[in-house]
Amino acid sequence: MAREKRILVVNDDGLHGEGLAPLREALAPLGKVTAIVPERERSAASHCLTLHKPLRLKPHGPGLYAINGTPADCARIGVLHLMRSGVDLVVSGINRGHNMGSDVIYSGTVAAASEAAMLGVPAVAVSQGLKGGKGDYRAAAAFAVRVAQRLLKGPKRPVLLNVNVPALPPESVKGWKTVRLGERLYDQNVAVRRDPRGDHYFWMAGRWVRGRDLPGTDISAVRAGYISVTPLALDPTDVAALPKVAAWRF
Numbered sequence: 509m510a511r512e513k514r515i516l517v518v519n520d521d522g523l524h525g526e527g528l529a530p531l532r533e534a535l536a537p538l539g540k541v542t543a544i545v546p547e548r549e550r551s552a553a554s555h556c557l558t559l560h561k562p563l564r565l566k567p568h569g570p571g572l573y574a575i576n577g578t579p580a581d582c583a584r585i586g587v588l589h590l591m592r593s594g595v596d597l598v599v600s601g602i603n604r605g606h607n608m609g610s611d612v613i614y615s616g617t618v619a620a621a622s623e624a625a626m627l628g629v630p631a632v633a634v635s636q637g638l639k640g641g642k643g644d645y646r647a648a649a650a651f652a653v654r655v656a657q658r659l660l661k662g663p664k665r666p667v668l669l670n671v672n673v674p675a676l677p678p679e680s681v682k683g684w685k686t687v688r689l690g691e692r693l694y695d696q697n698v699a700v701r702r703d704p705r706g707d708h709y710f711w712m713a714g715r716w717v718r719g720r721d722l723p724g725t726d727i728s729a730v731r732a733g734y735i736s737v738t739p740l741a742l743d744p745t746d747v748a749a750l751p752k753v754a755a756w757r758f
C-alpha cells in the first residue's frame with residue numbers, strides 16, 4: 509500500500525491568518541497535514557531567516573505549530589526538523605491578498621514556498637484577492653487541492669508555483685491560466701510625520717496603485733477572472749544580459 513502523503517502548510521499571515529484554516533481543512537483528505545506558521549503576521553518578510561535568536565516551536569492543537577520566526581524559518585524547521593522523516597509537498601498560504609508581479613520579491617508567502625523548493629521539496633504559494641478588504645477563500649482552497657494532487661504525482665525535481673486567485677466566489681472564477689509575472693506599481697511615497705517628542709518618523713505605506721495590464725501575465729489573468737499559475741525559478745540570473753556584461757570593461 510502506498511504511504512500516506514505528508515504535506516507541510518506554512519504561511520506569512522501567522523497563526524490567526526484567515527486563510528490558514530480553509531487551507532488545512534481542504535488539504536486534509538490528501539494525507540497527513542502539518543502546519544507551522546509564524547506566531548504573528550510576517551507579511552512582506554520576504555526570505556528573512558532568523559539567525560541570531562533562538563526559535564521556539566509551540567503546539568496549538570493537532571497538526572498545528574507556531575514559531576517566533578519568519579515564513580522561511582517555518583519552511584526550514586518543518587522540512588529539516590519536524591517532518592525530517594519526509595515531506596512530499598509544501599503549500600504556503602492561503603495569503604490574505606494577492607502576490608503578483610514584483611510582490612513575489614517581498615512576499616513571505618512566496619519565500620516560504622521557495623525555501624521549501626530550495627530544500628528539494630515541491631512547493632506552491634497560494635494567494636487570495638480581497639474585495640472590500642474581505643477574502644472568500646473557497647475557490648483558493650479548492651484550487652490548492654487540485655494543484656496539490658498534481659504535484660504529489662511528481663515531478664521528483666523541485667518545482668515552485670505561484671498561484672493567485674481572483675476576488676470572486678467559486679462559481680464566478682472562469683478557470684486558470686499559466687502565465688508569467690506581471691508588473692505591479694506601488695506609490696512611492698514615504699510618509700514623514702513627527703512623533704509626540706518632535707522627532708521625525710517614517711511610514712512606508714506601499715499602497716498598490718495599479719498593475720500594467722500586459723497580456724500573458726498574472727495581473728491580466730486575475731483581472732479577467734482567471735486563477736493565475738506561474739512557475740518560478742530559484743536562480744534569478746539574467747541569462748540574456750550575461751554576454752553583454754561579459755563584454756564590459758570594468
Ligand SMILES: [Mg+2]
Nearest residue numbers: 520521551603
Ligand atoms: Mg501575508
